Amino acid sequence: MPDGSVTIDVRTRILDATEAIVRAHGVSGLTLEKAAREAGVSKGGLLYHFASKEALLSGLLARMADWLEHDFEASVAAQPEGPGRIGRAMLAWAFGQTHEAMNERCDRSAAVFLATFHHDPALLDPVRAVIARIRAVVAADGLPPGHAGVIMAASDGLFMARTFGLYTPTEQERHDMQAALSRLLEPVV
Structure with missing residues (x-):
């Protein structure tokens, strides 16, 4: 052995x-x-x-789900405690302030997600489970309802734009988007 x-x-x-x-x-x-x-x-x-081929694909998607969860947890751990921690982590994650290798890994994962989804959507269940856990953490972030969810949705939108080659924001656009989303993290008075 x-x-x-x-x-x-x-x-x-x-x-x-x-x-x-x-x-x-x-x-x-x-x-x-x-x-x-x-x-x-x-x-x-x-x-x-x-x-089997299905076992290969399942193993590949389980590994990608682990990467996703690990990268998310590392992004959260890099943020100070308190309300908005998850939102700040999502912004750092989406705008590449943490985990430089993430963009390359996201590109790799996106191609596999799409191909596997076309083959058998159920094989994406490990990734769906990670996303569900992330959504639960986002919902409990301590921000006003919807704020962290909007940040997550914007992050997902940037990922999809990159995945499908729909557009690539300029540095100024990325800066402006991040600034606008950051305002959702400000304490409500």
Whole structure:
């Protein structure tokens, strides 16, 4: 039986290979043979970790859900306690003030989300669960009703604009949007 570090390394290589295939060719271009070849493992080695194409996709989306949750929690932890903490974290997250690698990871995740959604929307359930937990934390942020939700919706809108290449805000537009959203964090008098 391999030790944990070897298992994690092989599993990570398989998931990385699966992600690359799905991003380049969609889910229809993914086969167990292709994933094994790209990961540099035997098909039996792949099957040890992932028994099917669906298991590969589920593993990939579970990893992405973990990334999402970890990045969100790190953004929150970087903010001072008190009302608006979650809103401030969402702004920092959306406007790239924390976790520089997030934009690249978001691009990778978006491609996989879209391809997987087209293949089987139920496979996105781990991501939906993380988003539901984030929404619950946003709702309990201590701000007036709707304020943190608007920040989250704006953040989601920026993510979607990037994902679909709809538009890329200029630096001035990003600054103005962030300033406008920041006003929702100000104490209500």
